[in-house]
Amino acid sequence: MEAVSTAAIEGSAGAGAFLDALLAVLFSLLAVVVVMTFAGLSVVAERKVCAFIQGRYGPNRTAIPVVAAIPFFGNFLKKNGLMQLVADGLKFLLKEDPLPGHVNKFWYMVAPAMALSPVLIVACVIPFGVYWIDGQIYPMSVADIDISLLFALAVSALGVYGAIMAGWSSNSKFPYIGAMRASAEVISYEIAMALSVLPVVLWVGLSSQTPLSLFSIAQAQGNLWFCITQPVSALIFLVALFAETNRLPFDVAESETDLVSGYHTEYGSFKFGLFFVGEYGHIVVGSSLFITLFLGAWSPFPGLSWPESWGWISAVLSLLTFLLKIAAMLFFFIWVRWTLPRFRYDQVMSLGWKRLVPLALLNFAAYIIFMAI
Amino acid sequence: MEMESFIYCLFCAMCLGGGLGVLALRGFVNSAMSMLVSMLGVAGLLLLMRAYFLAFIMVTVYAGAVLVLFVFVVMLIGDRREDRSFLSKFMLLALWAAMCACLAFFEPQITAAGMEASSAGASLEPGSILALSKNYGYFLFTKFLLPFEIAGLMLLAAMIGVIVIARLKRAGNTKA
Amino acid sequence: MNEILNQFLFPALALFLTGLIGAMFKRNLIGIFMCIELMLCGAMLAFVAFSSVYNNMDGGVFAFFIMTIAAAEVAVGLAIITRLHRVVGTVSTREMNDLGD
Numbered sequence: 001m002e003a004v005s006t007a008a009i010e011g012s013a014g015a016g017a018f019l020d021a022l023l024a025v026l027f028s029l030l031a032v033v034v035v036m037t038f039a040g041l042s043v044v045a046e047r048k049v050c051a052f053i054q055g056r057y058g059p060n061r062t063a064i065p066v067v068a069a070i071p072f073f074g075n076f077l078k079k080n081g082l083m084q085l086v087a088d089g090l091k092f093l094l095k096e097d098p099l100p101g102h103v104n105k106f107w108y109m110v111a112p113a114m115a116l117s118p119v120l121i122v123a124c125v126i127p128f129g130v131y132w133i134d135g136q137i138y139p140m141s142v143a144d145i146d147i148s149l150l151f152a153l154a155v156s157a158l159g160v161y162g163a164i165m166a167g168w169s170s171n172s173k174f175p176y177i178g179a180m181r182a183s184a185e186v187i188s189y190e191i192a193m194a195l196s197v198l199p200v201v202l203w204v205g206l207s208s209q210t211p212l213s214l215f216s217i218a219q220a221q222g223n224l225w226f227c228i229t230q231p232v233s234a235l236i237f238l239v240a241l242f243a244e245t246n247r248l249p250f251d252v253a254e255s256e257t258d259l260v261s262g263y264h265t266e267y268g269s270f271k272f273g274l275f276f277v278g279e280y281g282h283i284v285v286g287s288s289l290f291i292t293l294f295l296g297a298w299s300p301f302p303g304l305s306w307p308e309s310w311g312w313i314s315a316v317l318s319l320l321t322f323l324l325k326i327a328a329m330l331f332f333f334i335w336v337r338w339t340l341p342r343f344r345y346d347q348v349m350s351l352g353w354k355r356l357v358p359l360a361l362l363n364f365a366a367y368i369i370f371m372a373i
Numbered sequence: 374m375e376m377e378s379f380i381y382c383l384f385c386a387m388c389l390g391g392g393l394g395v396l397a398l399r400g401f402v403n404s405a406m407s408m409l410v411s412m413l414g415v416a417g418l419l420l421l422m423r424a425y426f427l428a429f430i431m432v433t434v435y436a437g438a439v440l441v442l443f444v445f446v447v448m449l450i451g452d453r454r455e456d457r458s459f460l461s462k463f464m465l466l467a468l469w470a471a472m473c474a475c476l477a478f479f480e481p482q483i484t485a486a487g488m489e490a491s492s493a494g495a496s497l498e499p500g501s502i503l504a505l506s507k508n509y510g511y512f513l514f515t516k517f518l519l520p521f522e523i524a525g526l527m528l529l530a531a532m533i534g535v536i537v538i539a540r541l542k543r544a545g546n547t548k549a
Numbered sequence: 550m551n552e553i554l555n556q557f558l559f560p561a562l563a564l565f566l567t568g569l570i571g572a573m574f575k576r577n578l579i580g581i582f583m584c585i586e587l588m589l590c591g592a593m594l595a596f597v598a599f600s601s602v603y604n605n606m607d608g609g610v611f612a613f614f615i616m617t618i619a620a621a622e623v624a625v626g627l628a629i630i631t632r633l634h635r636v637v638g639t640v641s642t643r644e645m646n647d648l649g650d
Contacts, residue, residue, distance in 0.1 A: 151429055154432040419597055509610060532624070
């Protein structure tokens, strides 16, 4: 049993307890910081990119008094709206946090936590990069589990409870409908997501002992990224990811034109902030999964990977590559949001069940035949 | 206290506390959510038993789909505060406590009986057979192939049955 | 070794008995159904406990089947409950005594 508790701090068998502890703390901080920072930055990025697509400037007036006075850097921050991030964060923290009288108090307060927790838990198993100790390669994740892909899919299945509880506890019609729509959509597209990942697992299983581990999947993409060798799976996973995160064009849960604000209508400053961070965190974590599965995690170009001989420089570069890919995926998400119109609810359901699931199954069958040959 | 026993106590508490919540809480949604806690506790206990694949399948299927179905139906029906059951809540808790006391009391005898019965080697060391996912696949397709196919047929029958039972009456449809 | 088995059988048994008490004494269909699910979970824990102690795969695979069957059973049972709610108007078993006196 001791093996379990030490295996949580991955590898580095001969490097001493201090290094183990330091690495564990470092990677925990990394997971939380990456998710939270990207979720926060996406608040600003959303507005700037949407403005760019719509042909206008985004937020470029917000200025914090002291920082804006810094000659060159301050102006850069202000014109790019990065201080808007601080303003929004402070707004969420300092505004009065309403607790309406008609809500179910316990579930009203617990629901935002239930929406955010799965995001942070899945962020623990994502390999953000690699590092080497004594010639042995290790992933930069908080926990390197042998079945981390299954873990990620299982825990993101629990994210539906946050939406359900939020909508139900609000004791109001629009949040309730939004919550029901969101949860039905999420559990429908989970199936397509899981089925689309199966060919990847089979492929990796040909060459690895632990095909369900995200680290093995990322390592198996040394030759070609899986988005090139399995494009249909990548496409299905991407579409399912858009639906899982309730992101336009699958926005029926919070369709701003017909459902006020969906399941977080009745929520105020901080709890709404938690939902907000949870939603963007889910986007970040989901796109990290997509990057690990299909876009070659930390390799800069299909076929290349950072050489071990560069030591810690290579480790930092792998982390930076991963973060750059997350940023690119975030841009893609925002781009699609402001480009495509929203699906109707029955279109969403029929796409999930009648088109994606059979397509994923056919894809799986095709890859089985292909691999048998 | 060692880490493993602490985690064991935590998951046991989640499991049994959630079960108690299903028994004793008023309101269907509250008992559904305490069943969620119980399921997560059971998944944690499965993890401690080295059945990693089963634990995560349990979270995905049971806690992530079956319970969501429960919650949907509860919300469809409406969250009634249930009327008092046959025994009052105090009696239910007393019955549950008596059950735990009986278990604790009879435990040495169960242990003794088990000592005689166990002859095969016990192993919870790493690399035990339950820990590898591929064993499940192997056995499902060799030794348990017939139950596997029957389970598939049964799922199909259940799906069709659900659609037939829960279908709304359409105008002109004479079947009830 | 037997301590290990006992330590995992105890929550299985307790969960099963909790479900049993609930299924016997609860007065609404959904509560009864949830307690049946608890019983299934307890049984599954027991299967996996024995399977892991004796290093045999049968228990684990059977737990897999328990999960499958539980999922199907929940679907059908909830469909029946929904239908019954539409017909009778309530899920309380106190109201469903048409066959009695």
